[in-house]
Amino acid sequence: MQVQSYFSGLDTIDGELITLNLGPTHPATHGIFQNVLKMDGERIIEAEQTIGYIHRAFEKLGERRPYNQITPITDRLNYCSSPINNMGWHMTVEKLIGCEVPKRAQYMRVIMMELARIADHLICNSVIGVDTGALTGFTYIFQEREHIYDLYEEICGTRLTTNMGRIGGMERDFSPAFHTKMKAFLTRFPKKFDEFTSLLERNRIFIDRTVGAGPISGERALEYGFTGPNLRAAGVDYDVRVANPYSSYEDFDFIIPVGENGDTYDRFLVRQEEIRQSVRIIEQAYKNMPEGPYHADVPDFYLPSKDDVYTKMEALIYHFKIVMGEVPVPVGEVYHAVEGGNGELGFYLVSDGGRQPFRLHFRRPCFIYYQAYPEMIKGSFLSDAILTMSSMNVIAGELDA
Amino acid sequence: MHLSNDIMRAAIEQQFPGSILKHEEPYGMLTMETTREQIIPILEFVKNDPALQVNFLTSLCGIHYPDQSGRELGVVYHMQSMRNNFRFRIKIFFSIEDAVAPTATTLWPAANWMERETYDFFGVHFTGHPNLKRILNVEDMDVFPLRKEYRLEDGTRTDKDDRFFGRDGHEGREFD
Numbered sequence: 001m002q003v004q005s006y007f008s009g010l011d012t013i014d015g016e017l018i019t020l021n022l023g024p025t026h027p028a029t030h031g032i033f034q035n036v037l038k039m040d041g042e043r044i045i046e047a048e049q050t051i052g053y054i055h056r057a058f059e060k061l062g063e064r065r066p067y068n069q070i071t072p073i074t075d076r077l078n079y080c081s082s083p084i085n086n087m088g089w090h091m092t093v094e095k096l097i098g099c100e101v102p103k104r105a106q107y108m109r110v111i112m113m114e115l116a117r118i119a120d121h122l123i124c125n126s127v128i129g130v131d132t133g134a135l136t137g138f139t140y141i142f143q144e145r146e147h148i149y150d151l152y153e154e155i156c157g158t159r160l161t162t163n164m165g166r167i168g169g170m171e172r173d174f175s176p177a178f179h180t181k182m183k184a185f186l187t188r189f190p191k192k193f194d195e196f197t198s199l200l201e202r203n204r205i206f207i208d209r210t211v212g213a214g215p216i217s218g219e220r221a222l223e224y225g226f227t228g229p230n231l232r233a234a235g236v237d238y239d240v241r242v243a244n245p246y247s248s249y250e251d252f253d254f255i256i257p258v259g260e261n262g263d264t265y266d267r268f269l270v271r272q273e274e275i276r277q278s279v280r281i282i283e284q285a286y287k288n289m290p291e292g293p294y295h296a297d298v299p300d301f302y303l304p305s306k307d308d309v310y311t312k313m314e315a316l317i318y319h320f321k322i323v324m325g326e327v328p329v330p331v332g333e334v335y336h337a338v339e340g341g342n343g344e345l346g347f348y349l350v351s352d353g354g355r356q357p358f359r360l361h362f363r364r365p366c367f368i369y370y371q372a373y374p375e376m377i378k379g380s381f382l383s384d385a386i387l388t389m390s391s392m393n394v395i396a397g398e399l400d401a
Numbered sequence: 402m403h404l405s406n407d408i409m410r411a412a413i414e415q416q417f418p419g420s421i422l423k424h425e426e427p428y429g430m431l432t433m434e435t436t437r438e439q440i441i442p443i444l445e446f447v448k449n450d451p452a453l454q455v456n457f458l459t460s461l462c463g464i465h466y467p468d469q470s471g472r473e474l475g476v477v478y479h480m481q482s483m484r485n486n487f488r489f490r491i492k493i494f495f496s497i498e499d500a501v502a503p504t505a506t507t508l509w510p511a512a513n514w515m516e517r518e519t520y521d522f523f524g525v526h527f528t529g530h531p532n533l534k535r536i537l538n539v540e541d542m543d544v545f546p547l548r549k550e551y552r553l554e555d556g557t558r559t560d561k562d563d564r565f566f567g568r569d570g571h572e573g574r575e576f577d
Contacts, residue, residue: 057546063553095428222457346460
């Protein structure tokens with residue numbers, strides 16, 4: 001009877017409410033998410049998320065690993081844009097140890113991070129297309145993501161969980177093959193992306209499905225701790241790259257796109273424009289790439305080359321000290337944030353001088369903004385809820401840590 | 402208005418005299434310590450003050466110092482004023498036997514899951530929280546895994562003794 005009174009004002013189908021388990025393994029949720037929905041026919045009355053299905057205790061693991069071994073953990077946060085996580089972590093440690101990274105390494109990082117952002121946004125936007133019934137754009141644009149992964153491979157040898165760069169800079173300089181592939185990417189990608197855009201951006205069916213789906217106001221988004229494209233889609237022009245520039249982002253000319261309604265279509269458009277801006281940043285960084293070393297001179301943290309280890313006493317000592325974790329680390333606490341694919345990715349690191357962090361906390365944007373999901377889908381259709389989730393780009397790895 | 406660490410601290414000190422027990426600026430970020438009785442009034446004040454406009458709860462997390470007897474557990478709030486582009490950090494500490502802190506969900510709904518996570522990891526009970534239960538771990542777990550007494554690796558291993566690696570071996574040692 002309680003149910004009756006709660007929903008008395010509603011137009012129920014046969015007066016029946018259904019509890020629907022959306023997930024944990026539902027093909028439309030693109031990951032292990034469970035949502036227990038209370039449905040009135042097609043409409044969602046209430047929703048509650050269950051998370052933690054791929055919780056791997058990263059914060060605990062971080063307390064038992066030397067600083068350089070934490071980088072692979074960060075890969076697995078938002079695995080659609082691992083390089084951003086890697087660089088964010090390196091910059092956090094560099095802040096702690098007071099290491100100034102050479103300009104060339106900073107520009108290299110910017111290029112890799114913006115490639116990662118493009119890859120991240122491509123997945124999100126093409127998946128929004130898939131969830132509206134348009135598979136073509138997804139299969140088409142995934143070739144471009146493969147090309148971005150080829151570029152990763154040239155700089156770090158891996159494609160998905162990149163472990164890219166080192167504390168103090170990059171692990172190696174851009175190879176000749178990288179330059180060839182990068183130039184090819186810069187000429188080919190904008191055209192391909194325009195084709196992808198023409199498939200969806202003004203597509204009538206797509207617009208009908210996405211406009212007004214899962215909206216949130218700017219004020220509410222801020223209260224819910226939104227950051228990144230989801231916050232910007234709600235009209236708040238907050239971007240860590242501009243608010244607190246890191247890695248020489250202040251050198252580049254780019255705009256922060258903002259939406260108005262904070263709905264699925266705005267989130268889509270914000271990400272579309274961010275991809276174009278990322279290409280602009282990459283072009284600027286690539287064209288103005290400064291000469292110089294690709295890593296800082298921090299022998300306590302940056303592994304010497306293998307040739308030197310085998311032939312030089314000093315290099316051997318440093319190698320041993322780094323690998324065995326005998327490096328003195330300053331005592332202190334730092335917070336460093338980067339603009340991840342989904343918003344402000346923060347690292348709160350407390351060091352007590354030991355070889356591992358005393359405490360390491362990840363501010364994971366997905367975890368924080370996914371809280372708002374029930375509120376955003378309340379009263380909407382189930383199909384809109386699916387779209388809302390894919391447009392929020394909730395990445396299970398980052399959500400569950 | 403350009404906010405600085407001094408202005409922020411003075412504003413809080415003026416509104417709540419004696420509330421800031423300790424303050425420092427590691428790596429330029431204002432870091433203050435207060436009591437759990439005063440944390441929510443302070444956060445409410447900085448949020449609603451028209452000059453300070455600390456509108457954003459960036460992050461909330463727990464921390465455990467087993468050596469600080471009587472104030473082992475802590476909660477760290479990272480705050481941000483987007484309008485002023487200013488960040489600061491504020492902490493509270495309390496005894497592990499009396500792990501209770503007031504909820505910040507009344508000010509920011511974003512605190513909901515962050516507090517659930519802190520409860521899940523450290524066992525901090527947030528009074529007034531609408532739905533305080535475990536979030537990342539299974540519900541029937543009976544430990545708070547990020548407390549320092551729970552060692553990540555087998556305690557019998559001697560090859561990774563912290564005493565050999567720059568620490569005095571306090572991490573988890575006395576609990577073995």
